[in-house]
Amino acid sequence: MLLHDINPSIKALTVIVCVLILSVFFDPVTPMLTLAVTAAATFIFGKVSFKRWILLFSPFIFMALIYIWSALIFSRTHEGETILWSWGILILTEESLQRALSLGLRVLSFTSLSLLFILTTKPSEFLLSLMQQCRLPPKLAYGIMAGYRFLPLMKEEFEIIRSAHRIRGVPKARSLPEKIAELKRYAVPLLAGAIRKAERTAMAMESKGFTGDKNRNYYHKIAVSPKDWLFFAFFIAMVLASAYISWFFGFLQLYNGEL
Amino acid sequence: MLEKWKLREVIVLSVLAVVFAVVYLVFLQFGNVLYGVFGLIGYDLIFGIWFIVSIIAAYIIRKPGAALLSETIAAAIEVMIGNAVGPRLILSGMIQGIGAEAVFAAARWNNYRTWVLIAAGMGSSVTSFIWGYFISGYAALSPSYVTAMFFVRLISGALLAGLLGKWLSESLAKTGALSSFPIGKEQRRRKSENGFTA
Numbered sequence: 001m002l003l004h005d006i007n008p009s010i011k012a013l014t015v016i017v018c019v020l021i022l023s024v025f026f027d028p029v030t031p032m033l034t035l036a037v038t039a040a041a042t043f044i045f046g047k048v049s050f051k052r053w054i055l056l057f058s059p060f061i062f063m064a065l066i067y068i069w070s071a072l073i074f075s076r077t078h079e080g081e082t083i084l085w086s087w088g089i090l091i092l093t094e095e096s097l098q099r100a101l102s103l104g105l106r107v108l109s110f111t112s113l114s115l116l117f118i119l120t121t122k123p124s125e126f127l128l129s130l131m132q133q134c135r136l137p138p139k140l141a142y143g144i145m146a147g148y149r150f151l152p153l154m155k156e157e158f159e160i161i162r163s164a165h166r167i168r169g170v171p172k173a174r175s176l177p178e179k180i181a182e183l184k185r186y187a188v189p190l191l192a193g194a195i196r197k198a199e200r201t202a203m204a205m206e207s208k209g210f211t212g213d214k215n216r217n218y219y220h221k222i223a224v225s226p227k228d229w230l231f232f233a234f235f236i237a238m239v240l241a242s243a244y245i246s247w248f249f250g251f252l253q254l255y256n257g258e259l
Numbered sequence: 260m261l262e263k264w265k266l267r268e269v270i271v272l273s274v275l276a277v278v279f280a281v282v283y284l285v286f287l288q289f290g291n292v293l294y295g296v297f298g299l300i301g302y303d304l305i306f307g308i309w310f311i312v313s314i315i316a317a318y319i320i321r322k323p324g325a326a327l328l329s330e331t332i333a334a335a336i337e338v339m340i341g342n343a344v345g346p347r348l349i350l351s352g353m354i355q356g357i358g359a360e361a362v363f364a365a366a367r368w369n370n371y372r373t374w375v376l377i378a379a380g381m382g383s384s385v386t387s388f389i390w391g392y393f394i395s396g397y398a399a400l401s402p403s404y405v406t407a408m409f410f411v412r413l414i415s416g417a418l419l420a421g422l423l424g425k426w427l428s429e430s431l432a433k434t435g436a437l438s439s440f441p442i443g444k445e446q447r448r449r450k451s452e453n454g455f456t457a
Contacts, residue, residue: 019347023347114338123339137261139266140261140269140328140332142270143266143270143273143274144277144336146273146274147270147273148277148336150274150277150278151278151281188430188434189434191278191427191436192431192434192436195271195274195275195436196436198273198274199267199270199271201270202269202270203267205270212261212266
């Protein structure tokens with residue numbers, strides 16, 4: 001069984017519910033366990049290579065480190081906390097270290113859940129599933145699919161505009177006003193091109209009989225089966241079990257707005 | 260709501276949302292740099308940029324729901340492309356969209372003058388700030404700092420969303436790409452009033 005075969009809507013629901021449950025707690029252990037299990041599931045059942053995963057994950061490690069760093073520096077130390085280390089005005093207490101770790105691991109556990117979804121789901125299948133399971137209007141779903149398809153086209157067009165400017169000898173922008181003018185020179189034709197293409201796409205769709213009717217049929221059917229709900233139950237149970245283990249060792253705390 | 264929309268309006272809305280989702284992600288990195296320099300208020304300096312698709316979509320399409328829908332889709336696309344905030348971002352997008360939509364609704368969706376666009380940008384500032392106050396724990400910061408953040412965000416919403424959005428939409432209309440939309444028709448009418456033929 002692969003994660004790719006799980007119904008995309010239910011996979012998304014699982015990620016959202018897991019994130020909601022995780023956001024209630026504030027301790028280092030719960031997100032760490034969740035992170036480990038989620039990452040393992042992505043590798044084993046998602047057949048995602050570690051290289052690809054870490055490439056997307058590493059910017060968030062960097063961000064988590066910044067989070068931990070700022071939580072350590074700017075945290076308000078309260079009376080009666082155990083001091084681990086101090087240097088001038090920098091005071092590191094056991095409690096602030098735990099807060100910082102909680103914050104960093106929290107971000108990383110959210111990221112691992114998001115990556116599990118992103119790396120094992122095709123956007124088009126997700127949209128088809130949203131239409132078939134969640135009653136998303138087909139007009140909107142196919143519109144978003146068309147828009148998504150435009151992104152690589154716009155990248156190409158950007159290259160073309162840049163070459164065109166270079167051939168006509170437009171100088172490189174140096175000062176700030178020049179940079180703003182340059183931005184306009186790119187943004188307006190890119191957007192205008194995208195809008196023109198969007199209108200042509202709409203015309204093509206309508207000429208082929210697309211009405212946006214909700215009672216349509218689908219060539220590519222996306223079904224829901226018991227294994228999808230099994231997946232859902234497993235992940236919720238996993239997060240709750242992590243919280244239980246954390247509680248068992250006396251780490252568990254509820255989140256009340258620490259930043 | 261969508262039944263009354265023409266297909267080309269829906270697709271143009273989606274395309275705008277997708278394009279600005281990418282812009283939003285780029286500005287998130289820029290915001291992190293400003294955060295490093297100025298602290299939390301750094302985000303507020305450029306916060307308005309994250310409302311711009313509401314203004315542009317509403318100004319071009321001029322139908323109820325354009326502001327809310329475009330901002331929500333943009334947030335959903337940001338999550339799909341990959342974002343640390345995760346699914347919560349969709350809720351933030353919706354709340355920002357509601358702020359702008361409320362102003363357009365108060366103008367009965369038939370007034371798109373400059374001041375309405377500016378007010379819509381500020382409307383998003385207000386709703387997003389209230390949301391941020393609760394979700395990000397601004398309560399822990401000193402009241403004068405929070406007040407300063409609020410006014411910076413308000414101005415940012417007025418300028419970067421309201422005015423920049425208006426300017427960008429009108430630049431687009433000048434290319435003729437929007438000729439079948441209300442904004443294009445308005446521009447043609449204005450031109451013919453000035454004695455030019457479109």
